[in-house]
Amino acid sequence: MNRSIPSLARCALAFSLLVSACSGPRGTISARMDAGAVASAVEAKPGAAGLGDPLFPEAGNGGYDVQSYELVIALEKTDGPIDASTTIRAKSTQALSSFDLDLHALEVHSIEVDGKAAKYTREGDELVVTPAKPIASGAEFTTLVRYGGVPEGVLDPSFPIPIHLGWMAKNGEVYVVSEPTGAKSFFPCNDHPRDKALYTFRITVPKPLDVVANGKLAETIDGSEKRTFVYKPRDPIATYLVTIAIAPFETSDLAGPNGLPIRNYFSPQTKANARKGFERTDAIVQFLSETFGPYPFEVCGNILSSIELPGALETQTLPTYGAHAASEDVIAHELAHQWFGDSVSVENWQDIWLNEGFAEYASWMYSEATHGKDAEERKAKFEKLLRSNYGSIRSMGSRTPREGDDAARKEKGEPPPGSPSVKSLFGPNVYIRGALALHALRTEVGDESFLKLMRGWAAGRKNGNASVADFANHVEKSTSKAARALLEHWINDAEMPHVAAWDEALAKDKAERDAKKKAREEKRKSDEGGEKKDGG
Numbered sequence: 001m002n003r004s005i006p007s008l009a010r011c012a013l014a015f016s017l018l019v020s021a022c023s024g025p026r027g028t029i030s031a032r033m034d035a036g037a038v039a040s041a042v043e044a045k046p047g048a049a050g051l052g053d054p055l056f057p058e059a060g061n062g063g064y065d066v067q068s069y070e071l072v073i074a075l076e077k078t079d080g081p082i083d084a085s086t087t088i089r090a091k092s093t094q095a096l097s098s099f100d101l102d103l104h105a106l107e108v109h110s111i112e113v114d115g116k117a118a119k120y121t122r123e124g125d126e127l128v129v130t131p132a133k134p135i136a137s138g139a140e141f142t143t144l145v146r147y148g149g150v151p152e153g154v155l156d157p158s159f160p161i162p163i164h165l166g167w168m169a170k171n172g173e174v175y176v177v178s179e180p181t182g183a184k185s186f187f188p189c190n191d192h193p194r195d196k197a198l199y200t201f202r203i204t205v206p207k208p209l210d211v212v213a214n215g216k217l218a219e220t221i222d223g224s225e226k227r228t229f230v231y232k233p234r235d236p237i238a239t240y241l242v243t244i245a246i247a248p249f250e251t252s253d254l255a256g257p258n259g260l261p262i263r264n265y266f267s268p269q270t271k272a273n274a275r276k277g278f279e280r281t282d283a284i285v286q287f288l289s290e291t292f293g294p295y296p297f298e299v300c301g302n303i304l305s306s307i308e309l310p311g312a313l314e315t316q317t318l319p320t321y322g323a324h325a326a327s328e329d330v331i332a333h334e335l336a337h338q339w340f341g342d343s344v345s346v347e348n349w350q351d352i353w354l355n356e357g358f359a360e361y362a363s364w365m366y367s368e369a370t371h372g373k374d375a376e377e378r379k380a381k382f383e384k385l386l387r388s389n390y391g392s393i394r395s396m397g398s399r400t401p402r403e404g405d406d407a408a409r410k411e412k413g414e415p416p417p418g419s420p421s422v423k424s425l426f427g428p429n430v431y432i433r434g435a436l437a438l439h440a441l442r443t444e445v446g447d448e449s450f451l452k453l454m455r456g457w458a459a460g461r462k463n464g465n466a467s468v469a470d471f472a473n474h475v476e477k478s479t480s481k482a483a484r485a486l487l488e489h490w491i492n493d494a495e496m497p498h499v500a501a502w503d504e505a506l507a508k509d510k511a512e513r514d515a516k517k518k519a520r521e522e523k524r525k526s527d528e529g530g531e532k533k534d535g536g
Helices: 007-021 035-042 272-292 328-336 353-370 375-398 407-412 428-445 447-460 468-478 481-492 500-535
Strands: 064-075 082-092 099-102 107-113 119-123 126-130 140-149 164-170 173-177 198-206 210-213 217-222 226-231 244-247 250-255 261-266 300-304 344-346 464-466
Touching: 064 244, 107 119, 107 126, 198 210, 198 244, 210 226, 250 272, 261 272, 272 300, 272 328, 272 353, 272 447, 300 328, 328 353, 344 353, 353 375, 353 428, 353 468, 375 428, 375 500, 428 447, 428 481, 447 468, 468 481
Parallel strands: 064 198, 261 300, 344 464
Antiparallel strands: 064 082, 082 140, 099 126, 107 140, 119 126, 164 173, 173 244, 198 226, 210 244, 217 226, 250 261
């Protein structure tokens, strides 16, 4: 999308910038607009309306890097409008005549850039901001957006059935589940995981509602009828991992490794049996910390919502679960994401295997360590888990295409985990085959080398982004070219590699099932024959 400045306007703009650059306060030369900055401003052009993600090319925006967001949101009732402002502190990566933010449906009241009113237009979910004067390359700038209205969910293109993401108000409560592109439903942002930033949340709600958000509660401001909750997470967060939950929560507190505070939040509308798995949050975090290195954030917890979500989301420091989606294994999966997905985030959405395959295998490792009364039983159960999941992926060769599949998926089936399509982003190949790929790598290099490379990955990429190619390079550097080659077969080949022992076991299981089925059929025919003879 091209929004270039006409040449005459550029000349006039350059002259005005040159004059203003020569006189700062009290006759001093402005430090911000030196000669280099003037030259950059003359060459200013619009920032890109997307980051060019292979699966979501319009997600995010170019020309700047967000440093921090401050979200100020007030509401009178959970299903009503919000009155909000977002302050965005960013650094330009080019000279900008305008730049885009992502915002869905909500009404914009005003925008300021560095304290001066800015012009803006709406083009779908693109909020195009034109500051009073261009922004020089490398300059830090602050944007204040005042907005409001009733948030509307963003239709998720990755699900085969319609589902809306982002801000969800239901049952007198509010939850936020945004993966992949739902954050723009409640605040203007650069909505792509590549642009992680720091956050401050200031959320005002009527009593007796509570507010939970990422990170540590910094302050509660108590009024006669309302309360304001202020959260200031320590570490940068990708937009889709931001969460805000509003309900009269019930809580339970646990202590994690090295005194890590753990607090679980439960909607009062949830049942006791749905909460049971959270009793082991401390044990799960302890296992994951011993396996993959220290827990990466300052606080930990979970939110059990009252909404029938089709699963859970690893919102940073505080995963969010559907009302009946919180088994112990699911909790282990979501907490493993704190290392793989939250601390180490994807470069592009096509790298999602680094999140889901890793978290799924981490939950399998947790099962391996805890499910069974002794080592022998645990080993047998783990082998059965591996074989069962291997068999489920093998059986996908005869998968019937579903409504919502894209053309490539209908023709070829599920893409491999290293290159998913939009529709297979959260499919079984990414999760199950992706986890099996890590088990194959572990088998190839041995437990000690595998754990060392996984810990090195989590530590070396902390609070950053990475691609599948980055991990392949890490495997080769940490182990060998042969290990990398094996891994790449598992994540990139159209057909999943065969494991002879599992193939034999599956063939044996099938033969036994077929024999039992045949015996049942013969018995049924025999019984029917006997009835006819007696009746004759």
